[in-house]
Amino acid sequence: MHRHQSCLPTSLFRRASRLVPALMLGGLLGGCLATVNTAVNDMGQSLSDAVAPKITFLLPPKNADAGSLRSVLILSDGNEVSAHIAMDLESAMSKLRIAERPFYSKVQMGGRIGGVPSDAQLADLAAKAGAEALVLVTGGVSEVRTANSTEERSTCAVQTKFLKACPKEQVRSTRVTCTDTRGLAAARIKVFRSSDKRSVFTDSVGGESAQRLCSDETNVARVDPKQLTANAVQNTGANVMRVLAPSYELRPLDLMSADAGLPAAQRKDFDAAVKFAEAKRMDEACRRFEELYLDHKESPALTFNNAFCAEVRGDLLRASQGYRRASELINAPNSQIDRRIAVTEKAIRENPVAFMPADLAGAQLSKAPAIKGDGRRVALVIGNARYQRSALVNPVNDARLVGDKLTRIGFDVLTLENVDSARFATATRDFAKRAKGADIALFYYAGHAIQADGENFLMPVDNAKMRSIDDVRDQGSVQLADIVAQLEVAAPAVKLLIIDACRDNPLPATSRSLAGGGLADIKQVPQGGLIAFATSPGSTAEDGTARNSVFSKHFAAQLSVPNQNIEQVFKKVREAVKAETKNKQVPMEKSDLIGDVFLVRAK
Numbered sequence: 108m109h110r111h112q113s114c115l116p117t118s119l120f121r122r123a124s125r126l127v128p129a130l131m132l133g134g135l136l137g138g139c140l141a142t143v144n145t146a147v148n149d150m151g152q153s154l155s156d157a158v159a160p161k162i163t164f165l166l167p168p169k170n171a172d173a174g175s176l177r178s179v180l181i182l183s184d185g186n187e188v189s190a191h192i193a194m195d196l197e198s199a200m201s202k203l204r205i206a207e208r209p210f211y212s213k214v215q216m217g218g219r220i221g222g223v224p225s226d227a228q229l230a231d232l233a234a235k236a237g238a239e240a241l242v243l244v245t246g247g248v249s250e251v252r253t254a255n256s257t258e259e260r261s262t263c264a265v266q267t268k269f270l271k272a273c274p275k276e277q278v279r280s281t282r283v284t285c286t287d288t289r290g291l292a293a294a295r296i297k298v299f300r301s302s303d304k305r306s307v308f309t310d311s312v313g314g315e316s317a318q319r320l321c322s323d324e325t326n327v328a329r330v331d332p333k334q335l336t337a338n339a340v341q342n343t344g345a346n347v348m349r350v351l352a353p354s355y356e357l358r359p360l361d362l363m364s365a366d367a368g369l370p371a372a373q374r375k376d377f378d379a380a381v382k383f384a385e386a387k388r389m390d391e392a393c394r395r396f397e398e399l400y401l402d403h404k405e406s407p408a409l410t411f412n413n414a415f416c417a418e419v420r421g422d423l424l425r426a427s428q429g430y431r432r433a434s435e436l437i438n439a440p441n442s443q444i445d446r447r448i449a450v451t452e453k454a455i456r457e458n459p460v461a462f463m464p465a466d467l468a469g470a471q472l473s474k475a476p477a478i479k480g481d482g483r484r485v486a487l488v489i490g491n492a493r494y495q496r497s498a499l500v501n502p503v504n505d506a507r508l509v510g511d512k513l514t515r516i517g518f519d520v521l522t523l524e525n526v527d528s529a530r531f532a533t534a535t536r537d538f539a540k541r542a543k544g545a546d547i548a549l550f551y552y553a554g555h556a557i558q559a560d561g562e563n564f565l566m567p568v569d570n571a572k573m574r575s576i577d578d579v580r581d582q583g584s585v586q587l588a589d590i591v592a593q594l595e596v597a598a599p600a601v602k603l604l605i606i607d608a609c610r611d612n613p614l615p616a617t618s619r620s621l622a623g624g625g626l627a628d629i630k631q632v633p634q635g636g637l638i639a640f641a642t643s644p645g646s647t648a649e650d651g652t653a654r655n656s657v658f659s660k661h662f663a664a665q666l667s668v669p670n671q672n673i674e675q676v677f678k679k680v681r682e683a684v685k686a687e688t689k690n691k692q693v694p695m696e697k698s699d700l701i702g703d704v705f706l707v708r709a710k
Contacts, residue, residue, distance in 0.1 A: 159359040162387055165421035169350045169457065171540060172307035173298045176240035176351075178213040180233055185219050188247025188340055192294050195344030196242060196351075203352055210352055213238065226304055233301035240300055242351070246311075247294040249340055251332040254287045260323065285321040290335030292343045298351065308350060314342030353421060360384055363411040363433075363443060373399055377408070389419055401514065404507070407436040411444060418451055424534055425521050427451040432524070455533070483545040485599075486510070486518040487538035491554030493525045495571035502553035505607060505659035509551050512666040516707050518549065528567040528583020535585055539593035547704070548599035550590060553659060556608035563587040565608065591633050601704050602636030603673065607658050632699040639677055639696035641684075657684050658694055672703040 168174030179200060183193035193216070203210040215236055223245070224232070233241045260281050263273035293313035300307050316338030318330050348354065362384055365377045380395035393416035400409040414429025430448045434441065490506025492499045503524045510522035519541070523534055535550075542548035555566040557579065564584040566573075573579055580586075587606070594602045632638055641658035655663075661683040665676045674696075681694045 159361065160385055160387055161357040162360050162384070162389055162419065164356050164358050164419050166349070166354045166356055167421045167423065167454075168352050168354075170298070170308045171536070172300070173240070173351045174353065175540070176298070176300060176307075177211055178237070178239040179211060180215050180217045180236040180238040180241045181244070182217040182220050182232070182241065183244040184246070185221060186245070186247045186294075188249050188292060189244045189294050190219060190247075191340050192247055192292075192344045192347065193242075193244045195341055196244070196347060199344065199348045200352070217241075226299065226306070229299045230301055230304045233299065238301060240298055240307075243297040243299065244347075245295045245297070247292070247340075249290065249292040249336045251335060252289050252291060254289075255284065256287065257282050257284050258321075281323070283321045283323045285319055286330075287317060287319050288330045288332070288335060290316045290332065290337075290339035292336060292339035294343060294347075296347055296350070310350075312343060312347050312350065314344070314346050315339050316342060361443070361447065362415060363408040366406055366408040369399075369403060369406045369408060373403065380412075389416065392416070393419070401511070404511070405436060407433045410436060411447075415447065418447070422521075423451050423455050424523065424530070424537055427455060428521075428523050455530075484518045484547040484549070485538070485541045485545050486513045486520045486549040486551065487534060487541075488513065488520055488522040488551045489526055489531075489534065489554065489565075490522075490524050491526055491552075491566065491568050494555060494566070494568050496573070497555065497570075499554065501654065501656045501659070502607075504654050505553040505656055506551070508655055508663045509553075509605075509659060509666075512663045513549065513551075516667055518547075525568045527569045531565070531567045531583055531585045535590050535593060539590075539597045542594060542597040542599045542602075544597075545599040547601045547603065547706075548594055548597065549603040549605070550594075551605045551607070553607040553656065556587075556606065563606075565606075591636075591638075594636070595633055600635065601700070602633045604633075604636070604638045605662065606639070607641040607656055607662075632697045634699055635701065637673060637677075637696055637698040637700055639694065641694055642692045643695045657687050657692060661687075667707055669707040670705065672705050673700070674698065674703075676706070 181193050181197050181200075183189040197214060197216045200211050200214040204212070204214050215238065217232065217236065220243075224243070229241050229243070233239075260283055261273075262279045262281060264277040264279055265274070267273055291313065292315070293311055296308065296310060296312050297306055298308040299305070316335045318335065320330060362381060365374055369377060376395060376399055380392045380399070383389075383395065384392035393413075396409060396412045396416060400406070400413050403409050410429055411433040414426045414433060417423075417429060418426035427448065430444055430451065434444045434448070437444065488506045488510040490502040490504070492502040506522055506524060510520045514520045521534075521538070521541075523530070526534060538548070538550065552565055554568075555570070557564055557566065564579050564586055566579075567583045567585075569583070573584075587604075590604065591602075594604075641656070653660075658680065661680045662676075664683075665671075665679050668676070668679075671679070677694065677696045684692055684694050
């Protein structure tokens with residue numbers, strides 16, 4: 108009797124799709140017509156995956172704070188499992204230390220300790236080792252579990268040709284017993300940062316290894332419980348590394364073909380970029396896509412491919428936003444775009460602080476001024492318009508206009524549109540991470556913002572349930588003072604915050620603290636920074652009916668004017684806005700800048 112399933116499962120269908128053309132599969136499936144629709148959907152992706160070259164994706168660490176630490180001391184308790192996990196960590200970190208792009212500068216195994224050390228003891232140990240961080244592995248456990256089950260197997264009583272469905276009258280069903288054996292391991296992981304003497308990650312991390320053995324299977328190795336537990340311990344170490352450091356994974360290239368909206372003159376450049384990508388030269392491919400995109404931002408293919416480049420680099424927020432913009436441009440169902448949105452947004456949910464490696468940040472233009480930073484100029488641009496309550500007209504257009512201007516003068520810009528509460532805090536934390544040590548860090552926001560008890564809150568688009576000051580604080584609004592504080596810690600040489608959000612309060616006036624219009628006066632300007640508002644404290648600025656707000660239109664126009672310092676930029680903006688609004692709207696700014704800051708210098 109020959110085992111053969113009466114209907115091809117999806118997994119076999121996928122394997123088969125790599126061997127025969129799609130048109131042949133329909134005739135070979137015979138009696139499996141009930142599953143064809145599902146399988147065909149999978150087949151298309153399987154074929155593309157099989158043909159597409161595999162390229163290297165950067166996967167962000169699951170803890171951004173732990174992922175920023177480069178000098179590490181590893182300790183474990185007297186537990187054997189803990190010690191093995193610690194040794195696996197030391198081995199994996201050492202590989203990253205000597206990799207082509209080194210991640211760790213120092214990795215040191217500190218041996219075993221007794222008891223549970225206090226934070227003061229950990230700080231002392233880290234200081235003696237000269238390490239930024241101490242990774243403590245404790246409470247390691249491992250075990251083997253088994254579970255029995257039965258399952259129905261379909262076999263064919265006659266020999267059939269390859270991929271030929273078994274005749275229905277020859278199908279035989281048998282029930283077999285199976286045993287699942289799982290090796291499990293886990294340990295308590297604590298990452299202690301020596302600079303501020305606090306834990307940045309504390310949690311239990313586990314791993315497992317499994318083997319399934321059924322009664323009708325022959326020539327299958329018997330289950331080795333010791334090997335299963337050893338594999339589980341090793342997998343635990345690998346899972347810890349995913350928390351602490353970025354990793355790399357080979358995945359299929361998934362670029363979009365050129366769309367009809369791309370001018371014929373640029374098709375040659377687009378096709379050349381695709382060729383570089385197919386040759387696994389993603390650095391050059393992405394550079395070319397980005398250059399084309401600057402002048403063709405309405406092209407769905409260029410928007411999608413730039414988002415894919417961001418995903419390859421591990422910049423998940425930028426990737427997700429780009430895919431959503433591509434979907435908006437196509438304005439029709441598209442399985443390729445939907446697939447990438449699902450992948451990136453799942454990764455963001457699992458990794459709430461997106462990771463942007465500094466060495467992949469945008470380069471500064473040669474004509475930009477020299478400031479005492481590391482040469483980078485980074486920007487986060489947010490435009491919120493599609494509010495559940497009191498939608499606005501211009502903020503998304505304003506964000507696109509300002510983001511484009513900043514990109515053209517040498518900023519590494521992340522432009523986000525219609526950010527909800529789940530993304531807002533993540534985006535600002537990610538920006539602070541990218542801003543660490545930069546020449547200039549610029550934050551621009553257009554959308555609703557309100558003052559509550561003298562504090563300014565920037566509002567996410569999911570504001571339907573906000574009624575009171577507590578709702579404003581608890582349902583995802585971001586306090587402007589928190590962004591200032593994050594930038595103070597990141598310490599870029601120059602901090603610029605531009606808020607085009609002094610519009611009327613969109614919430615019911617159920618509280619005196621929410622009843623007023625406009626924003627509160629800023630209490631503290633960041634050291635070496637400037638904060639600019641579209642209008643003066645307590646006043647409101649209209650969203651307007653034109654494509655852009657009055658403030659953002661004039662601000663964008665002044666950005667590329669060479670040889671004027673940032674204070675001169677805002678003086679020109681104030682003059683233009685006052686003239687256009689007949690003195691109804693008066694932009695203002697507060698500065699703690701020392702010396703002149705120029706965004707563009709003429710050669």
